[in-house]
Amino acid sequence: MTEVDQIAIEAVRVYRVSIPLINPYYLSKIYPTTTHSEVVVVELLANGVSGWGEADPGGVMFTGDTCDDVMDHFSDSGVKSLPGTMLGDLISGASLAGLCGATKSAINVAAYDLKGRLTDIPVWKMLGEKHHQSLPSLWPTSSGTSAQDMDVITPKYDLGYRTFMLKMGSNPVDEDIARVHDVYEKLPENARLMVDANQGWSFEEASTFMRHTIDLPLALVEQPIAADDYGRIHELRALSPNPISVDESLKRFADAEQIIKVKGADIFSVKISKNGGLAEGLAITKLAAKHGVKIMMNSMIELGITQAAALHLGCVTPNVVDFGHAFMSVQRTSDDITDFADWKTSGTVALPDKPGLGVEINRDKIDNYCLARLES
Structure with missing residues (x-):
């Protein structure tokens, strides 16, 4: 592990966000009509920097979890267990064994983004x-x-x-x-x-x-x-x-x-x-x-x-x-x-020429569309 990989997560914030679609989305007969993008946004903090991930649960048939499942994970143990975890273990997935797709993804992507922002390199590198x-x-x-x-x-x-x-x-x-x-x-x-x-x-x-x-x-x-x-x-x-x-x-x-x-x-x-x-x-x-x-x-x-x-x-x-x-x-x-x-x-x-994922996060919009939040 590099020195950056050994940095410990200091805090975690979780936001359940729901944004309406412009038009309803009809899939096949086995899925309900989709009217909102409902996601769980995860913010990992270390050394004064934030890394961002997003869980996009499609239900059991897609990701193996729902938004309720993701929030339950963070309510039960996730928010408390992540602080102190080494960044490199979240990037490799070593600390994420047993998690379902969307929950695991949100943490893993946030870890990549955080490392990129800490080191000033884009995720693709x-x-x-x-x-x-x-x-x-x-x-x-x-x-x-x-x-x-x-x-x-x-x-x-x-x-x-x-x-x-x-x-x-x-x-x-x-x-x-x-x-x-x-x-x-x-x-x-x-x-x-x-x-x-x-x-x-x-x-x-x-x-x-x-x-x-x-x-x-x-x-x-x-x-x-x-x-x-x-x-x-x-x-x-x-x-x-x-x-x-x-x-x-x-x-x-x-x-x-x-x-x-x-x-x-x-x-x-x-x-x-x-x-x-x-x-x-x-x-x-x-x-x-x-x-x-x-x-x-x-x-x-x-x-x-x-x-x-x-x-x-x-x-x-x-x-x-x-x-x-x-x-x-x-x-x-x-x-x-x-x-x-x-x-x-x-x-x-x-791709933009920016560190981490390269996206700018609008905290005001998170607040505007937030249904629930958790914090370590």
Whole structure:
């Protein structure tokens, strides 16, 4: 460990924050409609400096925890146990064993940010070699109709977005098939299309979709079947040349190992909060590169802290996909507690030249949207 890694955390502050979305978000039939970005912000303090992390729980099926679970952890022991812990142990994850994805992620990301601010270096330098200065962003549509899709796609294309994700799995599969064909026919020039069923199809429905969309060059088909059924995804891969991505199936490093073993994915959908932070996310991307699996940087309904962390990881990942990644989350919320939105230009997001995560935190906005807080 370096001298900085041996610095002890002096204090912890935790804020439960809820910010309304501009429009409700409809996923597949197994998920409720999302109307707010509800997160838990974690502030670690040492040597007069703050590092920031953010838990973005998607529920048990996504991150393994909820906002209530995250707050319960910090209420029960988390706030009291972190002071005195060495920074390096939080970055490596040595002190975070047993924690679920979003809780673990918030602490791990805050530790990375704190080290970067203490040493005046950006987080990406702690992760590896920079392969990209910027990455393109996708834009998603809710599960609905092709007309509703085009109402979203047309203005976003004019703003520079070139990759669009259609959420599916709420309607009968034959309607989803007709919908994606209709959207593809109307898609602007040079745009890419992907679909995400969020576990909304049975294996038979997913097979039908794959067979009837062979003629469409989809960027990917994400999580077509239940998360625990990834052993059968290789059967779906044989039905179509369109690549399959796993999201809910991929929570931990052990999941990545098992999915690779059964040849269950062409693409890994990496989410910082779902995958337990930067350290675990980095390990997953390296394993994927070793086995020829591509990476798409995806997101929960999250704020700028986690979006920034995802960008740092994506920019050191050589095997990222060459189409859009999910860096649009703060454009879908009515506000944010950071300046991450300022990093975007014409559908592309670029790393700033700043220490740590590089985002500026607006404490007034935290206070404005805070539902509850804890402090060591």
